[in-house]
Amino acid sequence: xxxxxxxxxxxxxxxxxxLAWVRTAAALSTGGLAATGLALRNALPAFVIAGFALAxxxxxxxxxxxxxxxxxxxxxxxxxxxxxxxxxxxxxxxxTLSVVAGAVAFVVGVR
Numbered sequence: 001x002x003x004x005x006x007x008x009x010x011x012x013x014x015x016x017x018x019l020a021w022v023r024t025a026a027a028l029s030t031g032g033l034a035a036t037g038l039a040l041r042n043a044l045p046a047f048v049i050a051g052f053a054l055a056x057x058x059x060x061x062x063x064x065x066x067x068x069x070x071x072x073x074x075x076x077x078x079x080x081x082x083x084x085x086x087x088x089x090x091x092x093x094x095x096t097l098s099v100v101a102g103a104v105a106f107v108v109g110v111r
Contacts, residue, residue, distance in 0.1 A: 014077065018070045021088065025066060028059025028095040035102060044106060051102035058095030062088060 032055030039049045069088050076083050 014070065014073050017073070018066060021062065021066050021069060021092075024092055025059045025062035028092070028099070029056050029063060030059070031099060032056025032059055032095070035099065035106070039102070039106060042106075048102050048105040051098045051105065055095045055098040055102065058091045058098065062091050062095070065091070 032052050035052035036049055036056060039052055065088055073083060075081075
């Protein structure tokens with residue numbers, strides 16, 4: 001019927017998206033911590049260690065912000081407003097870039 005269309009599906013899409021953000025945050029934080037320990041053990045340069053530590057920090061920040069993000073998404077969906085990844089996407093991008101840069105430096109530095 002015209003006029004009865006819903007803006008969003010009442011399924012579990014936002015819950016699955018929240019879980020995806022949690023998985024990303026957990027991977028960045030645990031991977032960053034493990035890589036930091038490995039870099040310290042192999043006496044790699046400080047910038048490599050800092051890069052891995054930055055990834056762990058970004059993962060931790062994302063993990064903390066996940067609940068706030070979920071609330072923002074729910075409010076936007078119920079109000080019919082567009083969604084925005086905002087600062088969370090920046091932290092995910094920065095953390096991932098830090099892991100990649102650190103991994104390249106690790107491979108080049110460990111011979």
